[in-house]
Amino acid sequence: MVNKAVHDELLKKFQAHFGREPEVIAYAPGRIEVLGNHTDYNEGFVFSAAINVGTFFAAAKRDDTTCRLVAGDLMKEVTFDCTGIMPSSEDIWQNYVKGTFAGLTEARPATHGFDGMFFGNVPLGSGLSSSAALEMSTGLALARLYGIEADTVTLARIGQKAEHLYAGCKCGLLDQITSLAGEAGRLVKTDFRSVTYETVPMGEEACFLMCNTHAKHALVDGAYNRLRESCEQAAAHFARVLRHPVQALRDVSMTEWAIYRAGLPTEVADRAAHPIGENERVLRGAELLANGDTAGFGALMFDSHESSRVLFGNSCEELDAVVDAAKKIPGVLGARLSGGGFGGSVVVLVHPRDAETAAAALANTYAARFGSPCDVSVITPAAGARSWHLGVRS
Numbered sequence: 461m462v463n464k465a466v467h468d469e470l471l472k473k474f475q476a477h478f479g480r481e482p483e484v485i486a487y488a489p490g491r492i493e494v495l496g497n498h499t500d501y502n503e504g505f506v507f508s509a510a511i512n513v514g515t516f517f518a519a520a521k522r523d524d525t526t527c528r529l530v531a532g533d534l535m536k537e538v539t540f541d542c543t544g545i546m547p548s549s550e551d552i553w554q555n556y557v558k559g560t561f562a563g564l565t566e567a568r569p570a571t572h573g574f575d576g577m578f579f580g581n582v583p584l585g586s587g588l589s590s591s592a593a594l595e596m597s598t599g600l601a602l603a604r605l606y607g608i609e610a611d612t613v614t615l616a617r618i619g620q621k622a623e624h625l626y627a628g629c630k631c632g633l634l635d636q637i638t639s640l641a642g643e644a645g646r647l648v649k650t651d652f653r654s655v656t657y658e659t660v661p662m663g664e665e666a667c668f669l670m671c672n673t674h675a676k677h678a679l680v681d682g683a684y685n686r687l688r689e690s691c692e693q694a695a696a697h698f699a700r701v702l703r704h705p706v707q708a709l710r711d712v713s714m715t716e717w718a719i720y721r722a723g724l725p726t727e728v729a730d731r732a733a734h735p736i737g738e739n740e741r742v743l744r745g746a747e748l749l750a751n752g753d754t755a756g757f758g759a760l761m762f763d764s765h766e767s768s769r770v771l772f773g774n775s776c777e778e779l780d781a782v783v784d785a786a787k788k789i790p791g792v793l794g795a796r797l798s799g800g801g802f803g804g805s806v807v808v809l810v811h812p813r814d815a816e817t818a819a820a821a822l823a824n825t826y827a828a829r830f831g832s833p834c835d836v837s838v839i840t841p842a843a844g845a846r847s848w849h850l851g852v853r854s
């Protein structure tokens with residue numbers, strides 16, 4: 461089992477805190493975004509992978525309508541009633557669980573509460589989607605506990621709605637889909653228009669390093685939502701000036717952008733160029749991977765970061781420093797920011813034989829510039845989320 465020590469510790473903590481065993485457990489991994497930045501809500505394509513860190517959620521039903529929820533890392537408990545779930549401004553981690561539970565039970569309100577505890581090892585605020593790991597482990601565990609049928613896309617949408625309504629971030633579906641659909645050693649390629657996905661092998665010649673800068677810049681969620689608004693404003697413009705239907709930036713090519721951007725404020729036009737270019741890069745990257753051209757794929761990752769930095773404005777000094785350092789390290793094939801941006805982590809594509817030396821070189825170069833090293837770890841594309849009854853792994 462992945463992360464067995466974390467699983468065993470959660471069971472111990474659950475038993476000690478609630479004085480009984482959980483009935484169900486679910487595990488959901490974090491994710492890396494490999495290529496295709498901010499393309500998901502523009503109905504485009506993304507390469508991503510579920511990773512080898514994640515969150516477990518254990519639960520048992522109660523006879524009354526109370527829900528007792530414990531964050532296993534803090535051992536802090538909050539309670540709420542399953543008949544009136546509302547977001548909270550305190551202990552905001554509870555909102556991901558509440559929002560997911562509210563979405564699951566929207567059609568058929570729950571009549572019983574639960575004892576629940578979550579515990580995991582996804583570093584928080586690192587751009588590895590600890591929130592989606594929490595939503596998807598909550599969703600799978602509570603769906604099993606309450607006997608609710610929810611397929612992958614339905615569950616992902618429930619998690620996304622929790623982010624929108626309970627956490628205030630107008631995210632796309634990338635993090636939730638990846639956490640559910642990941643497969644060991646493979647990338648997930650998703651089409652966010654049809655919301656369909658396939659997995660493709662990454663090949664033996666490549667592995668990933670994750671460099672967590674711990675940088676977190678102000679107004680992160682507000683900034684994400686504003687970028688999304690710029691993309692929507694640009695899509696509405698292109699829908700007016702292009703002859704073919706434009707539902708989202710997915711429908712606009714870079715050539716069309718260059719010819720028809722006139723009339724858009726410069727900043728909005730630049731913002732739009734990023735997901736349009738990213739979409740084209742993902743499609744090109746798919747061809748390169750199919751031909752075994754990992755180096756070509758890596759070059760697209762560098763291009764992606766440059767587009768984030770120059771056009772989309774969602775990079776920062778710390779992320780740029782890691783990518784610049786990566787470009788000079790032998791064996792590194794590509795590097796880019798991963799996820800929303802404005803801080804968090806850089807994902808680096810490297811030949812496995814160079815991974816260790818590249819990791820040390822990245823940490824040292826970063827330390828020389830910022831005073832302390834960034835956290836560098838090898839990330840393995842791993843299996844997606846699962847739930848099971850205690851003692852019966854499915």
Ligand code: GLA
Pocket residue numbers: 493496497498499500501631632633634635799800801
């Ligand atoms: C965050 C969001 C995703 C996606 C990425 C950027 O991770 O949650 O939906 O938009 O940023 O690609």
